[in-house]
Amino acid sequence: METRVEGGAIFTCETCSLSTPFTYFGQKPPNTRAIVLLEESYVLKDPFSPDREKFIVLGSSCTVCSKVVCVGTECSLFYTRRFCLPCVRENLDQFPQQIQVELAKKKAPLHT
Amino acid sequence: MASEKRDERWDWDSPRCRAQLDEIFFRQHDYIQTGSQDHRDFWAFFERFQRFKARKELSGSKDNKNEDPNSSKSRKSGSLDLGLPKEYDARYRINISVNTKDVEDKMQGCGHRQRQTSSGPGKQEITDCRLALLHFLDFCQRQGFNKLAKLRQEQRSLPIFVYRDRIVELVKANPVVVVAGDTGCGKSTQVPQYLLASGFNYIACTQPRRIACISLAKRVSFESLNQYGSKVGYQIRFETTRTLATKLLFLTEGLLLRQIQKDSLLDQYQVLIVDEVHERHLHCDFLLGVLRALISSRSDLRLVLMSATINIKLFSEYFRGAPVLQVPGRLFPxxxxxxxxxxxxxxxxxxxxxxxxxxxxxxxxxxxxxxxxxxxxxxxxxxxxxxxxxxxxxxxxxxxxxxxxxxxxxxxxxxxxxxxxxxxxxxxxxxxxxxxxxxxxxxxxxxxxxxxxxxxxxxxxxxxxxxxxxxxxxxxxxxxxxxxxxxxxxxxxxxxxxxxxxxxxxxxxxxxVPEIHRVALDSLVLQMKSMDLGDPCSFSFIDPPSASSIQTALTYLRDQGALDASGELTTIGRLLASLPVDVVIGKMLVLGSLFNLVEPVLTVAAALTVQSPFLRSAQHNPDCATARQPLHSNQGDPFTLLNTFNAWVQVKGERGGGSRKWCRRRGLEEQRLYEMVNLRRQFKELLKSHGLLEEQGTGVVTPEERKRRRERLTERHQLHQIKREHDLQEGSRRKVLRLEEGTEDTSGSDDETSGKKGKDKKADGQSVDIQEVKFKLRHNVDQLQEVASASQDLPSRQQALLKLVLCRGLYPQLSLPDEHNATRKDSEQIFHTRNKQGVVIHPTSVFASDPEVLHVPDQEGSQPGADKGQSSRHQLLAFVTLLETNKPYVSNCVRVPALQALLLVANCLDSNGNCTRLVADGWLELCLSDGERTLGVISSALELRAEWERLLQAQLSKHRPSGRDLERLSDRLVRFLLYTEVNYSVRRLTGLQAQNLYVGPQRDPDPSDALALRSVFRGVEPKPDPIKGGLRVSSYFTYNCLSDPTDLYSECLRTFWTCPFCALYMPFTPLERMQHQAACKPPEEIAAQEAEAECESEKAVKPSSSSLTRLYHCDICNKDLTLTSTEILKHKRQHTVAS
Incomplete structure (x- = not known):
């Protein structure tokens, strides 16, 4: 599945409800030559760069629960594939310790 | 072992080695290209990354040991096996891969063939580099996403955010909506975006200030992720970023009004947002009035008023109870x-x-x-x-x-x-x-x-x-x-x-108090007239100005010639309405376009429209004063401004960015000069678009010209590049002030102290002078330099003409130096205008420091036999503004010869019977010693004005008068200005005198007067004036209407006089004498006249052979007669007696 999206299509994260238009969905954003994405992603032409080929990956679907999530660290992480944080927590024991430690740390700043 | 060897030869810091990797990863069409900013950033990142890896490797073995037991831990039973790799690698966190296999293979192959001994990148190096690149790309992704997320977060936290849907609904359902919110609620940035996102296209949002248009357009285009597109743009007087793709435009209130002037239904917009309506600027109040009428004829148009939470009811009620949405502000206690x-x-x-x-x-x-x-x-x-x-x-x-x-x-x-x-x-x-x-x-x-x-x-x-x-x-x-x-x-x-x-x-x-109640409404009324809005007094303003204020404006516009007697726009008035400047400045531009004075007039008009470039704070700095001295002109402030602009353009041409320093030395704000050069160009285009200036011909292009154009093109390309780079860097961090920063200002000077100079010089060298870049992009410096040097050091004749043009533009803003000024101190010089006595010259004016040039020269004032105050050198001061602060000040003044200027520009000139007394506009009285010469001078003035008017009308109706006619007129005007030698005194009439000025209507004016006048003033038909009395010779000159006790005698007082040409010796009144002379001219003058007449038109009546006679057509006996003027008189009297 790969689409170049015309204006108007909106990406919305199902976790944090971040919402913004996207310009492409797939693994091979236009004009990027050697670059390939390892997941089917919602992609936006980088609005902060004048170069037309620069892009920002907004998010993708969690490979466990299929929820559409943004790439923000509060919503998902990528470890060989995309996981939304609830799914990571659910299966935390399967993730390497680095990620477990990271997630444990994350809880603290949430409450401040 | 092998890899060690390779390491010896491979050097990550060597540019050559890096270049080899660039060949693989950063080729011309790759995501990151060699030479780009991203490319530089990558190598910087690479170094950090390598250091990080090295550190990690040192402590790495320990970590791994700790991890091992973890990974071998059995997972909870019953849950899904995710099949994740057991060994952690940061690489697994990256969702991007870079596929360069094709290039690598080629490189490897090439490397082996071409350089056996050289050190191409080995597998390890390529892997290292790829890993670093992946991390770099991931890092960039994170940065970009975070920026986006932060932006969205900020938008969501604005107080107005929760009203987003409500606002869109209201606007969809109502023609007019009022959004009221206090500082910080986000209405100015968000409301346009909400409407844009909800599908409205072609939105215009007005702002009272130009600067707000620019900064809002910038902010909103950033927020709506359109920073590099033109979906969001702005349009202000000199600049626009608007394109066909623009959906949301920020513009000034004045500019939208100008657009309505051209496109009365504003079909180009779907939604109009008028921001900051509570500030109640003149333009905004007027705009609301116009839009109120507009929405009834355009049901599809949506109008959104945005205001602070003050007086909201006023706006809502004005628009027939438009719904109000009130948004709380975000202020801390x-x-x-x-x-x-x-x-x-x-x-x-x-x-x-x-x-x-x-x-x-x-x-x-x-x-x-x-x-x-x-x-x-x-x-x-x-x-x-x-x-x-x-x-x-x-x-x-x-x-x-x-x-x-x-x-x-x-x-x-x-x-x-x-x-x-x-x-x-x-x-x-x-x-x-x-x-x-x-x-x-x-x-x-x-x-x-x-x-x-x-x-x-x-x-x-x-x-x-x-x-x-x-x-x-x-x-x-x-x-x-x-x-x-x-x-x-x-x-x-x-x-x-x-x-x-x-x-x-x-x-x-x-x-x-709203601005509409505080300012002169001249421009507003003129604009209303040009928009066909009917009687300005009955226009339904949100808060109507007083009728007297509108009346004053109407009278003023009539005096200026923009409206005719019935209050309709004149040709020139229509033109003035379309120029975005004050009426007086507009007049200058139109008048200047007639003569060969366009370039200096454009500069002066621009200079008088912007704030003065002369910084007040530098006035007391002796260095600045000395440096400014050569720019000063004692002809008047507009000439000083003209000199300054021209000198600046020369410096720009010679030294480019060095002009910044040049300005600093003279205490000049360079920004104002940039504004002037832009405005000047806009004026020029306006004049061209109205057919007042010929388009420059696109003649044959010489090879040199072609070369120059090519060079300019290359230069422009580079400049665009610089501008783009500058724009990218914009918004850089604010500087930190130094403790002594403030104290330097107390010296009141802009000249930096020596300590700071060094620092500034460095800064100058590093930073791009973006104004200079914009200037070069917008203007052709060579061309500017040409026109500047043409109007530099104007010959005195041109100068005299320019002064006249300025004076006619500024009229009736004239002031008279007080007669006792010569005996007063420089600081106590006073002047009188028609409506205000005792005004002083603003200290910034050249005449404040050099008032002597306004005094009547001594030797002439005290000529033996001459009456007190008699001179031919009286001057008036035309001025741009009269402003009272602690005193009433006139500023931007230019001096003009009094008699000549009044005769050529005054709307109302009255004389007594023997022309020894003239009153201009009912307030300036001129007493002349030689009535007969005066009559001659008036006669030439009348002719000049008629000709000037004829050519001006031709110009305005787009039939550009011939160059020869213009040449001759300007020549004659200059001669009139410079060589009129009549002695007179001038004074301001007192109120009482001004009231009892005229004799009033007479029952039977002497018919011979009319006859005589007709022969003195060629081509006029004098009629008795029904109000003033006397005879109305032209729309502005009435003869013999002044009541003066001495006149009663002088009218019939004849003195013996010998005609120098025909030697006739008889008693004459001055008028009779003039009349005789008009007919009895020396042979050579007749010859000259003849030649002139022939040139002017073939149909011109040839004077008869006798130098004393002229062709006379008697209406009563319907005959063409050749008679001397005395004979005409006799002939006429015959009829009167007979009847």
Whole structure:
């Protein structure tokens, strides 16, 4: 599945409800030559760069629960594939310790 | 072992090695290209990454050991097996891969063939580099996403965000919606975006200030992720970023009005947002009136008014009960402290302000708050003089405590100085910004925690009786007071010190006086006329101006010739309405386009429209004064401005960016010169578009020209590149102020102290002068230089003509030097205008420092036999503005010869019977010693004016008059201006004298007068004037209507006189003498006239052979007769007797 999206299509994260238009969905954003994405992603032409080929990956679907999530660290992480944080927590024991430690740390700043 | 060997040869820091990797990863069409900023960033990142890896490897083995038991832990039973790799690798966190296999293979192959011994990148290097690249890309992704997420978060946290859907619904359902919200609610940035996102296209959003258009367009295009597109744009006087793709446009109120002038239905827009309606600017009030009428004829148009939460009902009711959406602002709590100034520290209007109450506030802050608690002070005063008084005292305190940096903020400061208020103070030091009301709305400074409010404002008002602007100090309104207070709570809780009592506050007016009640309405009324809005008095303004104010404007426009007697637009009036300048400036431009004076007039018109480039603060600096001296012209301020502009253009041509320094040495604000050059160009285009200027012919292009164009193209390309790079870097960090920063300002000079000069020079060298770049992009310096040098050092004839053009443009803004000025001190020179006595010249004018040039030369005034005050050298001062502050001041003045100027421009000239007395416009009386010569002068003036008018009308109706006709007219005008030698005295009539000026209607005026006048003034038909009496010779000249006791005799008083040509010796009145002379001309003059007449037209009547006779057509006997003038008289009398 790969689409170049015309204006108007909106990406919305199902976790944090971040919402913004996207310009492409797939693994091979236009004009990027050697670059390939390892997941089917919602992609936006980088609005902060004048170069037309620069892009920002907004998010993708969690490979466990299929929820559409943004790439923000509060919503998902990528470890060989995309996981939304609830799914990571659910299966935390399967993730390497680095990620477990990271997630444990994350809880603290949430409450401040 | 092998890899060790390779390591010896491979050097990551070597440019050659890096270049080899660039070949693989950063080729021309790759995501990151060699030479780009990203490419530089990558290598910097690479170094950090390598160091990080090295550190990691040192401690790495330990980590792995710890991890091993973890990974072998069995997973919880029952849950899904995710099949994740057991060994952690940061690489697995990256969702990007870079596929360069094809290139690598090729490279490997090539490397082996070409350089056996050389060190191409091995597998390991490529892997290292790829890994670094992946991490770099991931890092960039994170950065980009975070920026986006932060932006969205900020938008969502704005108070207006929750009303988003409501706003869209309201706008969809109602033609007019009022959105009211206070500072910080986000309405200006968000509402246009909400509408845009909901599918509205072609949205225009007006702003009262140009600067707001630019900054809002920038902000909104960033927020709507359209920074590099043109979906969001702005349009202001000189600049636009609008394209066909633009869906949301920020523009000034004035500009939208101009668009309505051209496109009365505004079909180009679907939604109009009028922001800051509560500020009640003249243009905004007018715009609302126009839009109110417009929505009834365009049901699809949507109008959104945005306002602070003051007086909302007014706007809603004006639009027939439009729905109001009120949004809370986002202000932190502000504590209000009333600290009225004790009576002993209050001063009268003329005294210097006592700074002690203000100092006490600063002291109080020092006592109550720790220096570590940040928070700056914003102090509101009424005017520049008050600011410098308080500034001085505060600076002394600052030097003493070392805890303050004191800065002034007002519009006459240089832009660089204004900009300083945004810089940050070092820790432990507070900024104290002493400002006019400019910081109330126009300028927003972050970090202010304390507001000190004097409660005073200086506001412009207009005195229609004296036709004078007045700058007076007033108490502010409660709305302004609240607005000032609000400035303390933008970034955190604040304190507002009010230096007046709470009872004063309660007595303040609720709102400021709208501009429409304070200013001259000339331009507004002219614009209304050109938009066919009917009678300006019956237009339904939201808050109509007084009828007398409109009447004053109508009268003024009639005096200016923009409206005819019935109040309809004249040809020139229609043209003036389409020029975005004051009527007087517009007139100059039109008049200048007629003669060969376009270039200097364009410059002068532009210079008089922008703020003066001469910085007030530099006036007392002796170095600046000396450097400015060569620019001064004692002809008048417009000439000084012209010289300055021309000199600047020369410097620009020779030294480019060096002009910055040149300006600094002279105390000039270069920004104003840039504005002038832009405005000048706009004027030129306007004149061209109205057919007043010929388009430059696209003749044959010479090879040199082609080469030059090519060079220019290349240069433009480079300049665009620089501008783009500059735009990218914009918004860089604010500078940190130094403690001594403020104190340098006390010297009142813009010249930097020596210590700072070095620093600045460095900064100059590094930073791009973006103004210079924009200037070069917009203008052809060579062409500018050409026209500048053409209007530099104008020959005196051209100068005289230019002065006349300026004077006719500025008319009736004329003033007369007081007759006793020669005996007064320089500082006490006074002048009189028609409606205001005793005005003085503004100290910035050249005539303030050089008033002698306005005095009547001594030797002429005291000529033996001449009456007191008689001279041929009297002058008048035409001026651009009359403004009363502590005194009534005229500024931007130009001096003109009095008699000639009045004869050529005055709307109303009256004479007595023997032309020894002339009154211009009912207030200036000229007493002339030689009536007969005067009559001659009047006669030529009448002819010149008729010809001038004829050519001007031709020009306006787009039949450009012939160059020869124009040449001859300008030649004759110049001769008239320079070589008219008549002695006269001039004075201002007293009120009583002005009232009893005329003889009034006469029952039977002497018919011979009319006859005689007809022969003196060729081609006129004098008629008795029904009001003034006497004979009306032209629309502006009435003969013999002045009542004067001495006239009763002089009219019939004949003196013996011998004609120098025919030797006739007879008693004559001056008129008869003139009449005789008109017919009896010396043979050579007749010959010259003949030749001229032949040139002018073939049909011209040839004078008869006798030099004394002329062709006369008698209407009564219907015959063409050849008679001398005396014979004509006799012939006419025959008929009268017979009847």
């Amino acid at each position: 502000i504590q209000v402290i009333y600290q009225p100034i004790p009576p002993e520290e209050q001063v009268s209007r003329l005294e210097k302000l006592d700074p002690r109450p203000y100092l006490r506030v600063l002291q109080g802050i020092d006592q109550r708050y720790l220096p570590e608690e940040r928070g700056d002070v914003l102090l509101f005063l009424s005017g520049v003089a008050e600011i410098s008084t308080v500034l001085e005292a505060c600076q002394a305190y600052a030097t003493h405590t070392q805890r303050w940096i004191v800065l002034a903020l007002h519009s006459t400061l240089s832009l660089a100085q204004q900009d300083k208020v945004f810089d940050i103070s070092p820790t432990g030091v507070r900024k104290c910004i002493i400002s006019t009301n400019i910081a109330e709305t126009s300028v927003t400074i972050d970090g202010v925690r304390f507001v000190v409010d004097s409660g005073k404002v200086k506001e412009m008002s207009f005195d229609p009786k004296a036709k004078m602007q007045r700058l007076q100090e007033f108490w502010i309104s409660r709305a302004s007071s609240e607005q000032r207070k609000g400035r303390a709570g933008r970034t955190g809780p604040g304190v507002c010190y009010r230096l007046y009592a709470e009872s004063d506050y309660d007595a303040f007016a609720p709102y400021p």
